[in-house]
Amino acid sequence: MHAIPELVGVVGGGRMGAGIAHVFLVAGCDVVVREADSGSAQAAVARIERSIRTAIERGTVTEESETVSSRLRVVTEFDGLADRDLVIEAVPESIELKADVLSAVEKSVGPACVLATNTSSLSIDTLAGALDAPHRFLGLHFFNPVPTSELIEIVNGSGTDPELSAEAVSWAIGLGKQAVSVRDSPGFATSRLGVAIALEAMRMLEEGVASAADIDTAMKLGYQHPVGPLALTDIVGLDVRLDIARHLAGALGPRFEPPGILRDLVAQGHTGRKSGRGFYEYEPKEL
Known part of the structure; x- marks a missing residue:
């Protein structure tokens, strides 16, 4: 059995963020999604719960929807991520926005928490420049639709701890997905x-x-x-x-x-x- 972080945070509950939350919830993780305001938070909950119900109807999830949803919490403050083992940023593809979000997350979590970005093309090293501890940061590029996609692209920055990169491959397998590892470069692979x-x-x-x-x-x-x-x-x-x-x-x-x-x-x-x-x-x- 490949160990997955038990306490997972996702910043951004749009289509990609909701999908990322879905796969960790189905894997048995406790998931906190951070959204900007209460309206966005309610929409994120509805999106995730709808995704889970669809998976149950298709027979890919065997738990009751209420059981899976009981592991979900949505917050509007970064402090709600304080106890997380892993936080994945899934906000729109703006390097300034992502850097600001990652910096805010780093200030809110413990020193052992791994930070990740779901960017599909932005530089991991540039984003790492906003962090005090770039060794615990990497790219976890999920694909749309996340629940059914088989791939996670792991993107290693120049400062990413090699042990963390290897651990991330294990997480992907634990989520039932295949991992490919690439170095930080424009557009990755x-x-x-x-x-x-x-x-x-x-x-x-x-x-x-x-x-x-x-x-x-x-x-x-x-x-x-x-x-x-x-x-x-x-x-x-x-x-x-x-x-x-x-x-x-x-x-x-x-x-x-x-x-x-x-x-x-x-x-x-x-x-x-x-x-x-x-x-x-x-x-x-x-x-």
């Missing part, structure tokens, strides 16, 4: 490859090479991708992909410059499944 494919698919769509459906089908059947790059962008969020592409373009050059079709769709509010439209349109029941 997954975002860099995934965004490169998605951006090229968008350029092909712009150029009229093929329809979105045919581009996605080509990747699914030709390369055994479970989801095509454009449909996956709708799941991830076009706004999220746009932010990552801009970050990678600044770090790695113009090959990651976001295409006009992506910029235009985001400007129009078409951010994918969550808005009802991205590269595809979705019925409300599918959201």
